[in-house]
Amino acid sequence: MIAKRWKIGLLLIGTATLLAGGMLYAQLRSGSYGSRNAVSIPQQPVPEFSADGKYDAGAYPSFTPELAPGDGKVEVQSFCATCHSTRYIIMQPPLPGATWDAEVTKMIKVYGAPIPEATAKRITAYLQEHYAPENRKE
């Protein structure tokens, strides 16, 4: 009788130990740091100011995006970037070919962009080939 109780006791202790481990495992997970690098933005130093009338915020930083490689990329970088950075292109959602055509036409006719006709065609073709719903990658 006593031996049987001991056995039950041991069984209970064993089970409880397993249980505690299992419950701990189920209740929390800790010490996991992953392999992804933390995103960081360097802090900005405070500029030195003089007491004159000039209020200078400094230069605005550039963020030149990687454009998709392909025919017409060079023309896009030189002509489109006259007025605005090429982030204007990659910021857009994938746009249908006709919309890209209309955008390039608008830049020329409405905003007066001096782009030769043949170059404009290459620019439009590049945008349609890399930034439309059926082909956009990033």
Place this chain on the structure above:
Amino acid sequence: MERETHAVSRRSALKFLGAAGGTLALAHWTHAERATAPSPDDAKPLETFTGPAANPHWNSIGPYVAEPQKAPLILLTDRPVQLETPRHYFRTAFTPNEAFYVRWHLAEIPNAVDLTEWKLRIEGNVNKPLAFSLTDLLQKFKPASVAAVNQCSGNSRSRLQPRVPGGQWGNGAMGNALWTGVRLRELLDAAGVKSGSLQVQFEGLDTGAGPKGFGSSRFQKSLDLANPVVDETVVAYLMNGEALPMLNGFPVRLVVPGYFATYWTKSLSWIRVLDTPDDNFWMKTAYRIPDTPRGTTTPEDLKAGKVKTIPIERMPVRSFLVSPDGSSKIPAGLGVTLSGIAFSGYGKVVKVDVSDDGGSHWHAAELGEDHGPYSFRGWQTSWTPKTPGKYVIATRATDEKGNVQPDEPVWNAGGYLWNRIEKQELVAGSANGGGR
């Protein structure tokens, strides 16, 4: 006594064994879940673009960037600068200057202004053209203050279906500040508006590389002199009690309460009284909306040439849930505070309704302090997710003119005037002990 203890022990032992089995099963299940559902540390980064479907996120998806005089904000474009305010900055009714969104049209924006040279000129169809230094504005006129929301016409453009080209803003192209400066009317009166004048035009220090006579070289906006908003308009030299950040229009910018930000000329330097309607690109061609209810139309009607347009003006009523933002799971049974902001360009927000079932049932939230008809108005309500599961929080504001936020989308070619009811999914998790 002893017997009873044993009996209890045996029963406990059985329970224990059952529980042990359950716990092991739970551990297994948790393990299995870990294998299928990615834990946050191996989650995918945000996509690099959204579309052709609507942007599903509250903000736009660009990276955080550090610009002069600014906290890290979300980048739309670097040249000219366009930055979006992250959602959490809307926890307060006044948006901090360093977090206030930025939107310029032309790339040659001021980096520096020399206040020993700079003047604000009032010219055109006036009796006496004037030029004021900042000191003149501070000393010769009585300061006037107004709390007003500045919102880009294209705020939330990334929600439209089908998507339209333009700045792909999420909801953060807006901000509220206490603006202090000189009343536009006092400046106009000082110069003396000649009879027969029609409009007043505004231009800042920004210019573009485009050819002369095109919208790509100068940015100019005008208001009708007969428009009552002219009497509410302020030339602001203070923003939340501080000088304006360069990117928000130092040294002074126009504040047109209730109107979209396109009229709020930054680094304002020329005020011109016109005796003919302003037909420059930014009035005649850009920033126009269909002359229809809510300014909405369809791509088909547009193509068919059926859409008559008018200049965009006042901002339709909107509301936002700011917190919780869905980035954390909420334990079921925990009472949390749902809070956010609301505003309307047509007057004071008088009601914000909140739903936790996607808009089927609504109840009124408690409104925050009234900072004036054109300010953000905070709102909050306590909410307890009673059982685990997914909840869709929707918010709906009503203004004093009786305008109510609808649950229908807006579409127009410019991507303007979005004010559909916002929805946010929140997940409540189980919080019961005992492995259930």
